[in-house]
Amino acid sequence: MEHTPPSDSCRCHTSIRLILEESGRWQVRDLQRVDLNLLVAFDALMAERSVTRAAERMSVGQPAMSASLARLRKLFDDPLLVRDGRVFVPTPVAESLTGPIRQSLSIMEGALGRRRTFDPAVDQQTFTLLASDYVLLVLLRSLLSELAAEAPNVRINVRPISGDYADQLRRGQIDLFIVPREIERSGAPLLSEDLFQDRLVCAIDIDHPEIGETISREQFETLPYLAYDGGPLPSAAQLQLRARGVDRAIDVTTQSFVVAPLMLRGTRFLTLLHERLGRGLAAQAQIRLLEPPVELTSITEAMFWSPRHQDSPAHHWLRERIRQAAAALDT
Template sequence: MRFNRLDLNLLVALDALLTERSITRAAERLNLSPSATSNALARLREYFDDELLVQVGRKMAPTPRALGLEEAVRDVLVRVDSAIAIPPQFDPSTSDRTFRIFASDYTQLVFVPHLLALASAERCAARFDFLPQVSNPQRSLERGEADLLIIPRGFLSPDHPQELLYAEDFVCAVWRDGTMARGPLSAERYLAAGHVVMQPQGGTGSSFEQEMATRHGVTRRVAVTSYGFATLPALVVGTDFVATVHARLARQMQQIYPIELRPSPLPIAPMEQCMQWHKYKSQDPGLVWLRSLLRRAAVRMDAEPIKA
């Protein structure tokens, strides 16, 4: 199909080239040969009268014209996908669809089992693909690389629909045999201790650090960073470090590791865990079903007895 003399199939190639910044990797993404992908780039250059991608050392860099096209091309492809490629009905028992969901390891441990249990009860044949935590999940949603985000409210995009799933409190985990487990965990002891914190891949900061600085005017001494939440309780074992952890996750890990849980001596606002989906996919029957399942999973999780 052509529009204003442009073969619209070339937009798919342009999107892959701008994403991968490599003819070889773009070819793999498109299931084309490198020569066919190189030919597509040549046709794109001719149409836009611009190099689009130029060789800089061993990498290809986009031109200003290409950068201006990147988000517009992705937006067009997401619109086409949501309007044309999505089936008008969804039956979870017969669907071969893959739902791509951005969710942290914390979410997968405490919440996702409830989601999968409900999906299994409906004999769901669809596949769930949980994507790794990154510092900018909104980009995955914008680019159509994720169907749905399950993230704290503070990280949501203002440009797409959102819905609260549940609230989560925080507790402090310390080694059962360490000095931090002896006596009350005061604010002074908390701030003087080394802290084990989660740092997302590609991230430059922590929401905890931001909250501590903004709300309390203090800074924690970070001793250890990890790319996942589930490791934090284990990393305090054998040390006098403190890990400030989601309460549900902490209670799970207390069954495995020799740790004690203490209330945070500094008030930490509960985390509001939300789901967010692309505005163009609000009527997608599969995502309508999935969002309903997520709501029910949150109710199921909240009804679960609290472990000591």
């Protein structure tokens, strides 16, 4: 006899029923009085650990999210989120529910995504991206301006890269992240697409007293060095220098790619900077860009997303708009 796999809706119904039964207080008939929107609110609250941020994520008011939390507490007969000092933390019951509820919502999102279209002119949607301030300025700034008119009900949250980025993607807490392909080493089963290339150049004060039209390797290795060190991933600059045997001592670090060129004015410092960023800020920061004295390879910025988002019309639209913004960089 041929085996017919269960439909997405059946799998979701079964998963939610199991969630409720695990509490030991529920029977199957209780599923009829569960508002699925509450499970979406639960997922947002557990991801954000904040009523305010969860409300922003779902594009609702804070009072509405507070009301959802109150209903969830009654539904599961548990506080779910409790204050620990200045932050909220999930209770053991909430932690035990987070995975199953996320899985159930993923099934529903996949099922609905195959049957719906997405109209950015009228539909409401919130996307969360992880990206550096360099990507935000060079790639996303103009796109966000365009989307304000093109998609008035779409909210895009851009956050810095964090160490658990792959896990956040798996749990559905973010929609995609953009990092250099050369440094993405999570090993997670992700889909990806190259967006644009950049390269590293030396940046110095426009009136640097010791450097002329070129910079020697000795100067590169001995002058005070400003380096980016603002995230859990190694910087492309440091990886490339190590690969070429350049043991460059670091005198000052910054947690921002964009701030680095602004710190050079009136100093003897040099830094390695993305050329696109350097050209965009050269006049404002009053810096000069020079060829490095060692050969460095290009950097490929890529976007990564979970396979479960592949067929979502809304996610497909977002990826296409990012793809178009990247293509426009070289026009």
